[in-house]
Structures are given as C-alpha cells and as structure tokens.
Amino acid sequence: MKELYVHSEEVFRMAFNLYYYESKVECNCCKKSFTTYKVRPGRFKVVSQDTDFMPIYEGLNPLLYEVAVCPNCGYAYHKSLTRTYGPFMLLIKEMYISQLQKPMDICKERTIDEAIASFKLVYLVARSSMEEDLIMANFAMKIAWLYRLKEDKESEMHYLRSARELYAKSFASNKEGEERLQYLNAELSLRIGDIEEAKRGFSRLIAGREVSNKYRNYARKRWEDYKYSNEAKSEEELKEDIIE
Numbered sequence: 001m002k003e004l005y006v007h008s009e010e011v012f013r014m015a016f017n018l019y020y021y022e023s024k025v026e027c028n029c030c031k032k033s034f035t036t037y038k039v040r041p042g043r044f045k046v047v048s049q050d051t052d053f054m055p056i057y058e059g060l061n062p063l064l065y066e067v068a069v070c071p072n073c074g075y076a077y078h079k080s081l082t083r084t085y086g087p088f089m090l091l092i093k094e095m096y097i098s099q100l101q102k103p104m105d106i107c108k109e110r111t112i113d114e115a116i117a118s119f120k121l122v123y124l125v126a127r128s129s130m131e132e133d134l135i136m137a138n139f140a141m142k143i144a145w146l147y148r149l150k151e152d153k154e155s156e157m158h159y160l161r162s163a164r165e166l167y168a169k170s171f172a173s174n175k176e177g178e179e180r181l182q183y184l185n186a187e188l189s190l191r192i193g194d195i196e197e198a199k200r201g202f203s204r205l206i207a208g209r210e211v212s213n214k215y216r217n218y219a220r221k222r223w224e225d226y227k228y229s230n231e232a233k234s235e236e237e238l239k240e241d242i243i244e
C-alpha cells in the first residue's frame, strides 16, 4: 500500500514538473513567503483571439495563474498594480485585509472558479488603493473572459457591462491605447446588446480620418460580420414566419 502511495506521489510530481513551476513570492503585505503555481512558458500557445482580444490558448491557460494570492493574509497581487507601497498599503490593509473572513489557499492547480476568485480579490485590492480605472477595467474584462470559458453567460454579461463602464472612465497614454479604448467600447456595447452605441463607435473608427489601419480594419470586419450574421438570422426568421 505504501509503495503505491509513493508511486502516485511521484507521478504527480512528474506531471507537475512538466506543466507548472513554483514561483516564490514574498508577500508585500504580511512579509511572509509562499510559493504559487505558474504555467511553464512552453506549455501554452496563443492560437487566436476573440473579438474583444481574449487570447485563445492551446494547452494550458496562463490566465488562471496571473494573480498571486497570499495564503497567509489574503493579499492579492497582479503585475499591473502600481499602488503597492506606503500609504496605499495602509489603505489596502484597512479597506481589504481587515474585511477578509479567511484567506483562501489557491496557490496550486486552479479551477476556473478559483481563478475567478483570484481576480475578484485583486479587483478589491485595486479598489482599496484607488488604482486607475483602466487597471480595474482590465480585471473586470478578465473575469468576464473566465466566465465565458465556464459558459456562464449571465455572469459574463455582468462583468462585460462593468468593464465597459470602467473603460468609459479610462484614459490611455497614447494614440494606440486611445483607439483600443474606442474599439473596446463599441465591441462591448455589441456584446451586451447596446447596438446603437456599438454602431456609433464602429462608425467613428471606420470613418475617422486619423484612425490607424489596424483599428479601422478591426472595426470594419467586426461590424460587417455582425451585420452579415444578423441579416442571415433575420432571413431565417423570415423563412420560418412564411412556413408558419
């Protein structure tokens, strides 16, 4: 019996070594160390992207391991956070840490639900330290993507709506970023069913004199695909009506 146990433990270690590595983190909040899984770079490949830039991966999904959550105090960290020092840490301790019930231990292999929890925690950290809207918007977007993977449409829509609201308040630091925000506003509007706003946004990108080819093409393709699939749909509905 004991041999079998050792054997399965060994198999587990081998599988772990193939897919993940353990990253050592010193917690910025409680200063204790912990290790958390990261996907090995060779174990995933971006094969395409969804129309709202969600990367489609082959192999494992590194998105599940982007947020490190300290199992000792509950502090959650993502590389995009900027307000992680001095007075901001005091705010995080007061507004976030002190409100936590019990820190979660999600440092090993994660389910999609655990990954969603990790992003919700880092979203709360970011809100406590008053991070910029753009950072918050990106978290809301990633939570929506994880719900999409889970095929939970209702929750996905909820977070796409939050992301659109936050992107609307965001500022970009350059022209490319500005165009990306405009595109995302139109794209998210389309996804949540605000067709008028989507049409306005895509039209501005398609017709704007200063707009780069990249975003003009994205916008044109997306709007044409939408119109085409919608026309096809209404034709089918029309046929069904006639048959009835």
Ligand SMILES: [Zn+2]
Binding pocket: 027, 028, 029, 030, 031, 032, 070, 071, 072, 073, 074, 075
């Ligand atoms: Zn900690």
